[in-house]
Amino acid sequence: MIVNWAHSEADAERALRELSGLKGEAVAVRADVTRAQELTGLLDRVGAEYGGIDLFVHNAASWHPSPAVGADPALVRADIAAGIDPLLIAAPVLARAMEARGGRIVAVSSSGARSVVPQYVGQGLAKAALENLVRYLAVELAGRGITVNAVATAKIDKGAATPNPQAAAALAARTPAGRLTTPQDIADVVALLCTDEARWIHGQVITADGGLGLL
8 A cells, every 4th residue: 555645754654653553565655646747656656566556545635714705716726726636637547557457546525515614615616526527537437447436524533633623522413423524434435435345336425424414
């Protein structure tokens, strides 16, 4: 497994520690996936070293908090670019690297793609575009044995790093399952979409939020 990172070496090292108990090997590789040359270089390196690519999880994003009225168009475009450019850039490389073996592409989205979240306009537009891109890629890549899907959630419990703890507690109390979604919850659904049993799921957005979006 290749763990990509761009800015925080400490976070990359923490991710490797958390993965250390699992089967196989995890290696952290630095590359800014919003830059085409760095992303294609990373994918080419992985393909060459491992003989192909089986799984690709896209979770890159930027967020410039802002309401819709008065938003800076440049910052909104930056959020949209961070949300969709890596998958657009990677798609041709992944099509070649996965075709002979099948493959799984999973994007991480947000309930903000379909619901209005305060100060979230750039990210909301980015996630909406990402979910639509997932559908387009799913149609074009299905014939190669490659599935493309997305996992979406609402606010995530990041422990002590969770911003606005009072709002987080209120959302947790409203969640039918009794708590906020954790990163592990999202990882579990991503893993499910990468199994052989999920081979007939194409172009879908799976919501994992403990039922919060039902209310």
